[in-house]
Amino acid sequence: xxEITEIELGVTADMHVHLREGKMMELITPxxxxxxxxxxxxxxxxxxxxxTIDKVVEYKKxxxxxxxxxxxxxxxxxxxxxSPELINEAAKIGAIQGVKCYxxxxxxxxxHGVDPNxxxxxxxxxxxxxxxxxxxxxxxxxxxxxxxxxxxxxxAESKFLPILSKLHSDFPNLKIILEHCTSQxxxxxxxxxxxxxxxxxxxxxxxxxxxxxxxxxxxxxAGNPINFCKPVAKFPxxxxxxxxxxxxxxxxxFFGSDSAPHPIEGKARHTGVxxxxxxxKYALSYxxxxxxxxxxxxxxxxxxTDAGVSFYEVKDVKCSDKxxxxxxxxxxxxxxxxxxxxxxxxxxxxELQWKVEWRK
Amino acid sequence: xxEITEIELGVTADMHVHLREGKMMELITPxxxxxxxxxxxxxxxxxxxxxTIDKVVEYKKxxxxxxxxxxxxxxxxxxxxxSPELINEAAKIGAIQGVKCYxxxxxxxxxHGVDPNxxxxxxxxxxxxxxxxxxxxxxxxxxxxxxxxxxxxxxAESKFLPILSKLHSDFPNLKIILEHCTSQxxxxxxxxxxxxxxxxxxxxxxxxxxxxxxxxxxxxxAGNPINFCKPVAKFPxxxxxxxxxxxxxxxxxFFGSDSAPHPIEGKARHTGVxxxxxxxKYALSYxxxxxxxxxxxxxxxxxxTDAGVSFYEVKDVKCSDKxxxxxxxxxxxxxxxxxxxxxxxxxxxxELQWKVEWRK
Numbered sequence: 001x002x003e004i005t006e007i008e009l010g011v012t013a014d015m016h017v018h019l020r021e022g023k024m025m026e027l028i029t030p031x032x033x034x035x036x037x038x039x040x041x042x043x044x045x046x047x048x049x050x051x052t053i054d055k056v057v058e059y060k061k062x063x064x065x066x067x068x069x070x071x072x073x074x075x076x077x078x079x080x081x082x083s084p085e086l087i088n089e090a091a092k093i094g095a096i097q098g099v100k101c102y103x104x105x106x107x108x109x110x111x112h113g114v115d116p117n118x119x120x121x122x123x124x125x126x127x128x129x130x131x132x133x134x135x136x137x138x139x140x141x142x143x144x145x146x147x148x149x150x151x152x153x154x155x156a157e158s159k160f161l162p163i164l165s166k167l168h169s170d171f172p173n174l175k176i177i178l179e180h181c182t183s184q185x186x187x188x189x190x191x192x193x194x195x196x197x198x199x200x201x202x203x204x205x206x207x208x209x210x211x212x213x214x215x216x217x218x219x220x221x222a223g224n225p226i227n228f229c230k231p232v233a234k235f236p237x238x239x240x241x242x243x244x245x246x247x248x249x250x251x252x253x254f255f256g257s258d259s260a261p262h263p264i265e266g267k268a269r270h271t272g273v274x275x276x277x278x279x280x281k282y283a284l285s286y287x288x289x290x291x292x293x294x295x296x297x298x299x300x301x302x303x304x305t306d307a308g309v310s311f312y313e314v315k316d317v318k319c320s321d322k323x324x325x326x327x328x329x330x331x332x333x334x335x336x337x338x339x340x341x342x343x344x345x346x347x348x349x350x351e352l353q354w355k356v357e358w359r360k
Numbered sequence: 361x362x363e364i365t366e367i368e369l370g371v372t373a374d375m376h377v378h379l380r381e382g383k384m385m386e387l388i389t390p391x392x393x394x395x396x397x398x399x400x401x402x403x404x405x406x407x408x409x410x411x412t413i414d415k416v417v418e419y420k421k422x423x424x425x426x427x428x429x430x431x432x433x434x435x436x437x438x439x440x441x442x443s444p445e446l447i448n449e450a451a452k453i454g455a456i457q458g459v460k461c462y463x464x465x466x467x468x469x470x471x472h473g474v475d476p477n478x479x480x481x482x483x484x485x486x487x488x489x490x491x492x493x494x495x496x497x498x499x500x501x502x503x504x505x506x507x508x509x510x511x512x513x514x515x516a517e518s519k520f521l522p523i524l525s526k527l528h529s530d531f532p533n534l535k536i537i538l539e540h541c542t543s544q545x546x547x548x549x550x551x552x553x554x555x556x557x558x559x560x561x562x563x564x565x566x567x568x569x570x571x572x573x574x575x576x577x578x579x580x581x582a583g584n585p586i587n588f589c590k591p592v593a594k595f596p597x598x599x600x601x602x603x604x605x606x607x608x609x610x611x612x613x614f615f616g617s618d619s620a621p622h623p624i625e626g627k628a629r630h631t632g633v634x635x636x637x638x639x640x641k642y643a644l645s646y647x648x649x650x651x652x653x654x655x656x657x658x659x660x661x662x663x664x665t666d667a668g669v670s671f672y673e674v675k676d677v678k679c680s681d682k683x684x685x686x687x688x689x690x691x692x693x694x695x696x697x698x699x700x701x702x703x704x705x706x707x708x709x710x711e712l713q714w715k716v717e718w719r720k
Binding site: 144152153154217218219221222223224225226227228232235236264267268269270271272273274275344 | 504512513514577578579581582583584585586587588592595596624627628629630631632633634635704
């Protein structure tokens with residue numbers, strides 16, 4: 001058996017990235033590239049959320065100033081502020097590649113989100129997305145109902161899946177992503193919606209999978225706010241299904257880190273802990289480790305490059321070099337910080353096996 | 361309908377109390393009585409755990425000095441340091457009323473605990489407990505196995521229940537308590553083991569229920585370390601079964617608060633959050649509120665007084681007064697503190713309806 005010590009991944013993509021604003025944005029934006037990512041799809045859940053062309057253009061400019069060789073794909077936040085006309089205009093000038101849908105109340109800065117039980121109100125927007133070949137990104141959790149077993153944090157994703165199926169059935173040509181799949185049910189739903197898929201077909205419904213959900217389970221975040229994110233990591237069997245999907249080489253599962261930095265003060269709290277895990281700076285190192293452990297390194301490039309780039313039909317990229325991973329162990333630092341802000345990275349202190357290198 | 365505004369509860373009992381040592385003990389011990397509790401069964405998981413007569417006698421003396429009118433029932437920590445001879449001697453002088461069993465690794469200070477899959481090693485101890493009419497208190501969770509669905513924090517209690525049944529079958533006259541029941545499965549197991557119970561029978565297997573598990577669910581502690589305890593609060597349906605059991609008036613379900621104070625620094629952490637919820641100072645106020653909401657105030661005295669006192673066969677008590685609850689709303693303070701230590705109480709800031717009064 002030959003040991004693999006270098007892997008060429010090409011123009012890699014992370015299709016779910018939170019870069020925030022201000023001092024946090026300044027610290028985190030350059031780490032997209034450091035973590036091995038060339039193309040990043042940027043979340044619009046700022047405060048207030050991004051719902052105008054001016055704001056998205058200005059935000060992209062700020063990000064490009066901080067990391068000129070990273071390709072930023074931009075998005076709007078689905079809300080009543082959007083209109084089909086705005087979508088058409090934004091698509092025409094290439095200001096956005098998609099729209100992100102947050103059910104109200106399910107995660108960080110989702111207070112302006114929508115009621116997924118009343119999606120028909122947004123059908124004109126979805127029609128405009130479909131017509132312009134833009135992507136609809138969905139945080140797929142039904143909003144919690146506190147006093148019954150109907151919906152709680154462990155089944156909120158499963159409860160959302162029928163809504164996903166209906167959307168796909170109503171908009172068969174709309175490109176939809178179920179973001180950050182966390183459950184066996186989610187994996188099976190994406191498989192089912194792609195049941196007729198044949199090599200070379202255009203994928204219309206895909207699931208993204210984060211780095212952290214490939215290793216965490218419920219026991220990992222109980223008592224460890226640093227591992228708390230939404231949707232929460234679930235059972236070992238769910239995690240195993242995610243690993244199987246991510247490493248499968250199938251084009252409808254690809255990488256979206258949902259790297260979501262919070263200042264350490266937002267994590268070390270006795271109440272109201274911020275949901276989100278910061279993985280950006282070591283994104284591909286975390287992922288490669290899982291693929292290696294499962295003897296699936298040959299499918300890593302599909303997951304972190306080809307499937308996402310193909311789904312989004314990414315054409316122009318800012319970098320002229322390629323991402324490589326090189327077997328070379330190192331320890332994740334305890335914190336990532338500037339003079340203004342400190343973030344604890346995922347697996348702080350742990351040893352990882354693969355380092356990022358950019359080569360011409 | 362007549363509104364109840366006062367309830368006489370008599371010589372109340374909380375059969376699962378953590379009072380710690382040092383500055384924390386000084387702050388917390390007087391709050392047993394403040395919370396409406398006359399008799400408290402004290403946990404032995406100090407560092408190191410209590411496994412000698414000298415230590416348990418000395419600890420009780422310290423507690424009595426801090427709260428002379430509280431009746432402290434004491435316990436040993438089940439470990440290889442115990443022997444049948446020690447149990448016999450401790451029983452003879454009334455030094456302990458029971459022994460607490462912690463499976464290794466399941467909660468705070470359980471590192472010295474036992475392997476519940478190998479209980480036969482402790483059968484000589486259990487025989488001595490049975491012979492002396494002492495109680496075996498069990499933290500009923502199987503130790504976690506991280507990489508399979510076999511055992512995780514949500515099913516660890518359910519997985520333990522066959523061990524409880526076997527113990528009861530092997531020691532039918534040993535008084536056993538399944539501490540802090542959190543699941544429908546646990547409630548049903550206690551019901552099943554008491555299936556032949558008739559009024560006036562002696563209860564040998566009982567379940568205690570905390571105040572906090574009568575209101576919390578998994579959504580309550582996700583992102584709120586202050587609500588994180590072991591066993592973790594589970595689903596709404598589990599919580600509903602606990603409420604039904606607690607308010608049932610059945611003598612084999614009674615109050616054990618598992619009030620477990622930690623300094624706020626142990627809660628406001630980004631990793632390694634201490635497990636435990638502090639409820640002592642408002643113990644009966646929390647409980648009464650649940651009984652009232654469920655129209656079961658008539659069964660409150662069974663739960664917080666009669667059932668526990670009867671199970672432990674409590675004879676001598678230190679107080680000459682009785683606990684009453686009076687309808688008189690107040691807000692739980694944000695913190696309980698001395699100059700040395702600060703603890704955040706359960707439901708900090710919330711309004712409660714019932715106040716404790718001690719009357720001759």
